[in-house]
Amino acid sequence: MTVDRQSVLRELHDLHAAVIWRYAMHLTRNTSTADDIVQETLLRAWRTPRILDQDPASVRPWLFTVARNLVIDDARSARRRHEVAVEDPPDRGVEDGSDGLFDILLVEEALQALSEDHRAVIVRAYFGGQNTVELAAELNIAEGTVKSRLHYGLRALRLALQERGVTR
Missing domain, CATH: 1.10.10.10 (Winged helix-like DNA-binding domain superfamily/Winged helix DNA-binding domain)
Structure with a gap:
C-alpha cells in the first residue's frame, strides 16, 4: 500500500468511522456487530480504487450504503436464521417404550x-x-x-x- 492510500484510508476512518459505527449500532443493537460492520465497510472502501480516488468527505453516502447492505446480509444469513442462543439447552426427549409395546402387540x-x-x-x-x-x-x-x-x-x-x- 502506498503512503497516499494509507493516508486516504486513515482520513476515511477519522472522518466516517464513528458515524458509521453509530449507524450500525442503531441498526443492529450490538456493539461487536457494529465494530465488524465498520471494519468491513472500510475494508471494502480500501478495495475499491474509485472510492479512494474521491475526496474522503464526499464518500459518506457510499459508506452508509455499504454498511446498510452488510447489516442486511448479516440478518439474512443462515447463521442468524437458524441459530437461537439459549441459556440452558433444551430437555432431551425420553423414550417411553410405547412404540416397542405397540410393535409387540401387532406381531x-x-x-x-x-x-x-x-x-x-x-x-x-x-x-x-x-x-x-x-x-x-x-x-x-x-x-x-x-x-x-x-x-x-x-x-x-x-x-x-x-x-x-x-x-x-
Whole structure:
C-alpha cells in the first residue's frame, strides 16, 4: 500500500468511522456487530480504487450504503436464521417404550392369524433361536417340512402384518 492510500484510508476512518459505527449500532443493537460492520465497510472502501480516488468527505453516502447492505446480509444469513442462543439447552426427549409395546402387540396379533403349525415353527425359530434340525426333532417332522412351514408361515405373517398397516 502506498503512503497516499494509507493516508486516504486513515482520513476515511477519522472522518466516517464513528458515524458509521453509530449507524450500525442503531441498526443492529450490538456493539461487536457494529465494530465488524465498520471494519468491513472500510475494508471494502480500501478495495475499491474509485472510492479512494474521491475526496474522503464526499464518500459518506457510499459508506452508509455499504454498511446498510452488510447489516442486511448479516440478518439474512443462515447463521442468524437458524441459530437461537439459549441459556440452558433444551430437555432431551425420553423414550417411553410405547412404540416397542405397540410393535409387540401387532406381531402377537398377526401371529394369531397364522395356522398352529406355521406359528409353532416361526415362534420356535425366531423367538426360541432353534435351527431347522432342532425344530424337526422337537416337532417330530422332517427338516424339509420345517423349511416349508417357515417359508409359507413367513409369507402369511407378512400378509397379516400388511393387513394391519405395516409397510416395512
